[in-house]
Amino acid sequence: MLTPFVIALSFLGILAGVIISKFTKEELKPGKKWFSMLENCLMLAIGIVIIFYTQEFSLFFMPGLVAGFFFRRVYFYLGMALPLASESFLVALASLTFIIGLPKGTLLASELKNKDKIKKEIFMSGVFFFAAAIASYLIGYEPLLIFASGALVMSWFVAKA
Numbered sequence: 001m002l003t004p005f006v007i008a009l010s011f012l013g014i015l016a017g018v019i020i021s022k023f024t025k026e027e028l029k030p031g032k033k034w035f036s037m038l039e040n041c042l043m044l045a046i047g048i049v050i051i052f053y054t055q056e057f058s059l060f061f062m063p064g065l066v067a068g069f070f071f072r073r074v075y076f077y078l079g080m081a082l083p084l085a086s087e088s089f090l091v092a093l094a095s096l097t098f099i100i101g102l103p104k105g106t107l108l109a110s111e112l113k114n115k116d117k118i119k120k121e122i123f124m125s126g127v128f129f130f131a132a133a134i135a136s137y138l139i140g141y142e143p144l145l146i147f148a149s150g151a152l153v154m155s156w157f158v159a160k161a
Contacts (some may be wrong), residue, residue: 013098017105028110035103042100047152060143064150075125079132081148
């Protein structure tokens with residue numbers, strides 16, 4: 001019943017990150033490396049947590065790796081995974097999604113100085129996030145959770161390179 005609310009709330013992490021960056025401008029330059037590292041570690045952690053949660057390592061992981069290499073919109077994969085999580089796992093996954101938004105929003109605000117570009121990037125992340133969440137909810141095909149996990153793991157590898 002609360003699933004759509006929790007999913008929407010988890011997206012607000014990126015907005016919170018942008019707001020935090022506005023109040024901590026002097027911390028952004030020395031912390032940029034750490035924000036990037038935190039975001040990358042959280043992508044890997046979410047991918048691994050999904051695998052452990054589902055206790056399944058299926059063939060859908062491999063296409064997810066390929067998709068994550070070519071299509072690097074992390075919020076798309078997070079939006080895909082959230083509606084497929086059970087009630088008990090949804091809170092953990094939504095919390096991790098919110099937390100990954102904090103460094104992502106902070107980095108976004110520090111890299112894009114133009115407010116219009118920041119708004120556009122947040123809007124596009126929201127479009128991909130909610131479009132994937134709605135499609136995933138309507139399809140309800142649980143192996144997409146493993147697909148999203150593979151894509152998030154590959155996003156970590158690509159970000160490290």
